[in-house]
Amino acid sequence: MDLSTTYLGLSLPHPLMPGASPLVDDLDMVKRLEDAGAAAIVMHSLFEEHITGERARTLHQIETHANSFSEAPSYFPDRPALSVGSEPYLEQIRRIKAAIRVPVIGSLNGTTATGWLDFARLIQQAGADALELNFYVVATDPLEHGQDIEQRVLDILRRVKASVTIPVAVKLSPFFGSFAHLASQLDGLGADGLVLFNRFYQPDIDVETLEVVPRLQLSDSSELLLRLRWLAILSGHLRASLAVTGGVHTAVDTIKAVMAGAHAVQLVSALLQHGPEHLKTVREEMVRWMEEHEYHSLRQMQGSMNLTRCPDPQAFERANYMRVLHSWHP
Amino acid sequence: MNLRRVLTIDGNEAVASVAYRTNEVIAIYPITPASAMGELADEWATQQQPNLWGTVPKIAQMQSEGGAAGAVHGALQAGALTTTFTASQGLLLMIPNLYKIAGELTSFCMHVATRTVATHALSIFGDHSDVMACRQTGFALLTSGSVQEAHDLACVAQAATLATRIPFIHGFDGFRTSHEIAKIEELTDTDLRAMIDENLIQAHRERALTPDRPVLRGTAQNPDAFFQAREACHPFYAACPDRVQRVMDQFAALTGRQYHLFDYAGHPDADRVIVLMGSGADTVHETVEWLRERGERVGVLKVRLYRPFSVQQFLAALPPTIRALAVLDRTKEPGSVGEPLYLDVVAALHEGRAEGLSRFTEEPTVIGGRYGLSSKEFTPAMVKAVFDELTNTRPTRHFTVGITDDVSRTSLSVDPEFDIEPSEVLRAVFFGLGSDGTVGANKNSIKIIGEGTDRWVQGYFVYDSRKAGAMTISHLRMSPRPIRSASLIRQASFLACHQFDFLDRYDVLEYAAPGGIFLLNATDAADRVWDQLPREAQTQILDKHLRFYVINAYRVSGDAGLGRRINTIMQTCFFALSGILPIERAIVEIKKTIQETYGKWGADTVQKNLAAVDQALAHLHEVRLPGRVTATRSVAPLVPDDAPGFVKKVTALLLAGKGDWLPVSAFPVDGTWPVGTAKWDKRNLAQEIPVWDPAICIQCNKCAMVCPHAAIRAKVYAPAALTGAPAAFKAVAYKAHEFPGFRYTIQVAPEDCTGCNLCVMVCPAKDKSNPKHKAIDMQAQRPLREVERHNYAFFLQLPEADRATVKPDVKGIQFLEPLFEYSSACPGCGETPYIKLLTQLFGDRALIANATGCSSIYGGNLPTTPYSVNRDGRGPAWSNSLFEDNAEFGFGFRLALDQHREQAWTLLRRLAPQLGTTLVDELLQADQHSEAGLAAQRQRVAVLKQTLATLASPEARRLTTLADYLVQKSVWIVGGDGWAYDIGYGGLDHVLAMGQDVNILVLDTEVYSNTGGQQSKATPMGAAAKFASSGKATPKKDLGLLAMTYGTAYVARIAFGGKDTQTVRAFQEAESFSGPSLLIAYSPCIAHGYDLKFGLDQQKLAVESGYWPLYRFDPRRIEQGVPALQLDSVPSCSDLTQFMRNETRFRIVEHQDPERFRELAAAAQRQNAYRMALYQQLATLVPPTAARGAERPSSS
DSSP: OBOOEEETTEEESSSEEEOSSGGGGSHHHHHHHHHTTOSOEEOOOEEHHHHHHHHHHHHHHHHHTTTSBTTBSOSSOOOSOOOTTTHHHHHHHHHHHHHOSSOEEEEEEOSSOSGGGHHHHHHHHTTOSEEEEEOOOOOOOTTSOHHHHHHHHHHHHHHHHHHOOSOEEEEEOSOSTTHHHHHHHHHHTTOSEEEEOOOOOEEEEETTTTEEEEEOOOOOGGGHHHHHHHHHHHTTTOSSEEEEESSOOSHHHHHHHHHHTOSEEEESHHHHHHOTTHHHHHHHHHHHHHHHTTOOBHHHHTTTTSTTTSSOTHHHHSOTHHHHHHTOOO | OOOOOEEEEEHHHHHHHHHHHTOSEEEEOOOTTTHHHHHHHHHHHHTTOOOTTSSOOEEEEOSSHHHHHHHHHHHHHTTOOEEOEEOHHHHHHHHHHHHHHHHTTOOOEEEEEEOOOOSSSOOOSOOSHHHHTTTTTTOEEEEEOSHHHHHHHHHHHHHHHHHHOOOEEEEEETTTTTSOEEEEEOOOHHHHHHHSOHHHHHHHHHTSOOTTSOOOOOOOOOTTTHHHHHHTTHHHHHHHHHHHHHHHHHHHHHHSOOOOSEEEEEOTTOSEEEEEOSTHHHHHHHHHHHHHHTTOOEEEEEESEEESOOHHHHHHHSOTTOOEEEEEESSOOTTSSSOHHHHHHHHHHHHHHHHTOOOOSSOOEEEEEEEOGGGOOOOHHHHHHHHHHHTSSSOOSEEEESSOOTTTOOBOOOOTTOOOOOTTSEEEEEEEEGGGTHHHHHHHHHHHHHHHSSOEEEEEEEEOSOSTTOEEEEEEEEESSOOOOOSOOSSEEEEEESOGGGGGTSOGGGGEEEEEEEEEEOSSOTTTSGGGSOHHHHHHHHHTTOEEEEEOHHHHHHHTTOTTOOHHHHHHHHHHHHOSSOHHHHHHHHHHHHHHHHGGGOHHHHHHHHHHHHHHGGGEEEOOOOSSOOOSOOOOOSSOTTSOHHIIIIIHHHHTTOGGGOOGGGSOSSSOOOSOOGGGOOOOOOSEEEEEOTTTOOOOOHHHHHOTTSOEEEEEEOGGGGTTOOTTOOOEEOOSTTSTTOEEEEEEOTTTOOOOOHHHHHOOOBOSSOTTSBSEEEEEHHHHHHHHHHHHHHHHHSOOOOTTTSOSSHHHHTTSOOSBOSOSOOTTOSSHHHHHHHHHHHGGGEEEEEOSSHHHHHHHOTTOOOBOOOTTSOOOEEEOOOSTTHHHHHHHHHHHHHHHHHHHHHHHHHHHHHHOHHHHHHHHHOOOSSHHHHHHHHHHHHHHHHHHHTOOSHHHHHHHHHGGGGSOOEEEEEEEHIIIIIITHHHHHHHHHHOOSOEEEEEEOSSBTTTTOBOOTTSOTTOOBBTBTTOOOSOOOOHHHHHHTTSSSEEEEEOTTTOHHHHHHHHHHHHHSSSOEEEEEEOOOGGGOSOGGGHHHHHHHHHHTTSSOOEEEOHHHHHTTSOSEEEOOOOOOOOHHHHHHTSHHHHHHHHHOHHHHHHHHHHHHHHHHHHHHHHHHHTTOOOHHHHHHHHHHHHO
């Protein structure tokens, strides 16, 4: 079965890969992912606030008490070279590149087009084959206009594209006023791919301690539906390739995503639940399904159910909750 | 081409630079003010910088200076070029080896930043008492008086030791030279190679012990041999001075800087000469030049080579015209005829006469004086006073200068107005707060000017002795001619005050020279700031015709994202106002420095600082002076009127920075100092203080428990006590049952709180409708200050809870009065809550032996003392002996106390017929295991004393003196990990083995905190520390496990933030155990590198991750047939990296080398797991004897 696909200009034997997750922190795990057939490895994100925060925090701790007390001009050894914030990340890319053969996709996460974007170049220098720009913002400022936020995304992409030669994908949330318009603008600026969609860590409330606690709820297949809609809407209209992330757990989920237009399919929750070998299982089931349904290649189904090709395009466009609600029984 | 760089560096670096390049082995131990030399050597070795021969010197941090000396001795014997750096007590610990090294005629040069030896008190500052204590060891003593000299003579000493085989101590004044930054010409490697003779190195190597040419050293000799053999070395000493002079001549030919064994400067026909060594000699030199210009025939003889003392060279160096000599010693030798240098001069003159070497037209009068002890200022005015004294026909034979000795009348009077500093010298003084970066910026400024212009520069920095809210004073001189002044600036043409509040605490403007510039950082604008100044400041500004500038630097730093780091902003203003450089060039240089300093912290960090520089001048404004004083307020007295006489007379002056004014009579004769004076020092450090909301409070008292400064307290009291309470005083019904009907208050000490936030962080009570609001919240201090001051005063006079009624748990104990309060420890200190708890539980009957370190500094460094007394006048009796001997010192307390009690018992029994057998029996058999028992015994002792007062016998008088020892005393031996794990471990181990009833509290910060973060054996694997800068590769020593092996000591590992109940229980069990007890207390510290308001969370994480397992090992449990060890924590999360990443000490390892961090973290994780497995096994073990004992009843 020919499962080959092209994503971000990279020729891949199939579309399945682990999405950005802590799985890549452990080199053994990365090797297991490769053994399970991952078409590429997506790094977890290097966060803007991690870089800037780590620098500010470390410098503050070193400086605050220095030159204050007669017996102790400082409290830490002075090292001429420190790579605060990014070095562990870059080092991990280098180690992964040295250990595996499949492409490695770096990931940079931030919301402002400032100095930290230099790390795109460093990620490329560390050996990444492509870069995923993860724009991850919770728009809490009532004074900030939606257009301004979109402009920030575009500015970031523009700066990053100017500083690297590797392909750049943009990973977004669905929370934009006109997502299709934004996608089109990103495409126009030269985005090599769009990744739909990032998932927010959801704050939860501990009612005993009255504290807000971050909680990561693993996804399930129901989350795929939102992604299918937007894959289908965008598919065929963009030069950029498309990837799906969030809600892909099974071979059927993968097939749906590809039919909606995905060139790459990223799994995280399923791998965290079932282990890296689940990638192999999904791929094998996919092949089995495709054989049973007499497909001979992935490209045959790629985008087959997008807005322009599916039999009932309005189904993707209308806000069809009435029909859904009517079909729901307790 | 031998191009010599001009460097602007301090004395320590100048010396270390030579020592590092000319040696192969460096064994050290940190001690102020010499620590920096070892640290620099370690840094250079870590950077793989080679010495002259292309290898990287081996650096070893030892467990003590004694250990360092042993390692040095060994390395020398094995043929390596070896050095070490030390001072004060450290040098004293090396003395046994110094005798050996000298006795074996070993080429060796060590460098000493001379420091006061502790006598009636410890002092970290400089004098010659340490090197003078070594003059009899057989070492040559070579002294330097400035940074350039220290650099040069380090080289001369190293070359000379090889040439003479006599080992050298090269000494230079601690702080005054070691910490002074000055512009010097660097000796290049070529210079050093030219000075160090390879043949002599070869000879040194050939004398090494080697099995290829075996010899034996270190024999034991008998009366038939020792004396002659000891004399055999004499020719080497006789030849030494000339050889040293030849080395100095060789150095002069190379560099143009000529030194002599005795350097004379002054009038060729001088009639009066001062003889001295060290940095003071330059002060005399500049005064001599000034006096000569005014026609006086005066001179100075600078002693370079003090041992071996060359009589011939000494006499030859003096003009034959002298009539009177004053010999100045920077040390005191009580009971001697005179101080060491004086005696040598007198003897030399005498011998010169006897040997016909004397060239004097008339025999000079010789007088001797002491000056500059513990870095006491030595100024041209004092030099003038000495020269004036020499004009007297009968000058004071033994005098002091620089103090007012109104007891023995030794002091010379000094003209305070005498000032010789030329106007061409730009003098700048800056008052800063430790954390605002002032000193760092000034160090940069000096470098910019020193290395970027042809001006000579000098920077000297004076620090507060307190750790919290420390003030710094920077003294900067910039001159077109070389600077000889080795004293503080008194008249600054540029004066900056970076903290507005200082104007209300210190006489900042005293430093301003008439017509000078005064720059103030203030939040008020230029047109409003004048009215905010106290009367004293306004008066001085007008009287001295100062130009007054103001900047709101906090606004600029805040806008730039730099928080309260105002250093580069104030630095820019300094350059703009002083005109030392064209401002455009200055800004370029400042920005270059910013790039160099912050480049490694990323473009954002650099950008913020650059933005601050750009904005600085726009916010700098001159204040238009109104021409008259308009202030409506004066500076308030630092201590109130109701303070005790001693506090008003002595402490207040020390607090104001006017301690130099105090005469000898103001001081106790033996170092004894009153307790409880910290409460008079209201420092108002906190910008925000905790505010209590009684409606939400659950009355857990945890806020009081965790407070490092006893600045938030709990009381429970009868309602009637509230009579007269201030209107704002808060009180609610007490909720628990042990004090029915009582009222309860949590009260902050608003002016003593340091704003660390720990009380807020620990508070578990939240407002249900607005959980952001807790029972303790932080609010701005200033608006609350007055009202809370009154509330606190009222709170303090409320009755204390009955110790016998209070429940002895975490909550109840907080009702016991802390007898350790408002110490100068850092905000958020992790050590002091343990000490405070100790004093709450046992303070009224505790003797504390305190090892040198942080706890002795915040516990006993003047100006104030934090240990206090209760209403009965009882409280901890505290003393610091040394760093290394603390366990033995406290052990001595125990021996004495036991002896006193035994004597009292004996006398009781003997006097029983007169005293009544009932009282005597009760006194002898009293159960003192509870507060009630102790109170009852105190009652009996009171009755006993009354009865004894009616008896006239000598035995009754003896028993009266000893009666208080019938009440059980609690001996506490307190210190940090540097003491317990390293330098004092031998003694600690021995005391544990002795079985006596002492309690040892180890405040484990896992690093040498007080001297600035050097590794100890308590430093954990993976942490970066000085001497382990790439992350410590070996595990932390398991002190508790070692102590457990005796099986007879109580051992507990505690962390009050991890489990406070276990901490309290461990203290109680340790004290009640009748043998030795060891408490190892996890103590968060600024050297860990995180905001200490998270100290409790981090302690919790330490416990949960298995980093800091909690346990108690109680030998009494063996008797009960159960394992002595009980684990009080079980690791609940297995990931150590989360804990590690919270702290800079671990994170900087990751920033340097992520792979190494991962490896060390994994190794530490394995080590922790292994340790926990071991503990778990031990926690199941019952010693066979106890097990058999348990079985015996059933088998019999």
